[in-house]
Amino acid sequence: MARPQKNIVEYFSHYVTPGKELQLLTDKFGNDGYAFYFRLRELLGRTPNHSYSVEDEIDWLFFVKQMGLDEDRTSDIIQYSVKIRDLDKESWEDKRLWSQNFVDELVPVYEKRTSDLPDKNSFRNENTSFRVGNPSYVNGNPSFRSDNSQSKGKDSKEKNSKGEESSKTLTNEELKSLQDKYPKTDVNESYRHFKLYNEANGRAPHNPLAAFTRWVDQDAADGKYKRVDESKPLIKHCPECRATKEADRYKPWDCICNKCGVQMVEKYELKHLAN
Secondary structure, X not given: OOOOOOOOOOOOOOOOOOOHHHHHHHHHHOHHHHHHHHHHHHHHHOOHHHOEEOOOHHHHHHHHHHHOOOHHHHXXXXXXXXXXXXXXXXXXXXXXXXOHHHHHOOHHHHHOOOOOOOOOOHHHHOOOOOOOOOOXXXXXXXXXXXXXXXHHHHHHHHHHOOOHHHHOOOOHHHHHHHHHHOOOEOHHHHHHHHXXXXXXXXXXXXXXXXXXXXXXXXXXXXXXXXXXXXXXXXXXEOOOOOOEEEEOOOOOOOOEOOOOOOEOEOHHHHHHHHO
16 A cells, blocks of 8 residues: 655744734734744644644534634634635635645655645545544544545646646846845745646646735735845844854754753744734
């Protein structure tokens, strides 16, 4: 029997600069919004295909508990997350939580796998419930149905049959021109996410340059994929004693205060942790 495909993740990137959605949630809900943003991503990350259903009352209550909030507060934050498009409106109408923003951040992980990047309809091939006794979970780890690989194979064939238009790529000159236009954004990284998103969703834009220009413009507005000035040190701050320490730019999460033994954070995070 073939090894089951692994459509969960053990980690995700925590960008050093907060995106538009995180800032809006924090401004409106304070530390509750900040905590919800990352707890939601932790839950989606360990859920098969990164889509979580709250249609069943038990699953809803489990979700509320995971967020560390009461039901009313959780509902309010979800509704606002839909409004600012961090959560998908269509999925929420079906009582399912799906964040395209989060899945887009997982592209580098799935590039190293044979399985496709999930889209918001991938849950139809999986049982994503967290209920006690669910056969999809053994000791807290998900198992996957053997027919999923067949389904994915069929989906891949369908995507490949959509025509050669989807395989059209931008030229180096076009990408360079966009890099000049958006000097603070890593255009190549943004373009990589753009292509994988289109492949995962079976999309073939008629005008790839115009479509990607809109895409990278939004990435620039959201502060995603910033070009890193490696000549400048990455400084982390201790939330307990306020000590500072230079972090490894390629492992920013692995920065512990020598005095307090706690995870060090970015300067902008201190005010949220103080609330």
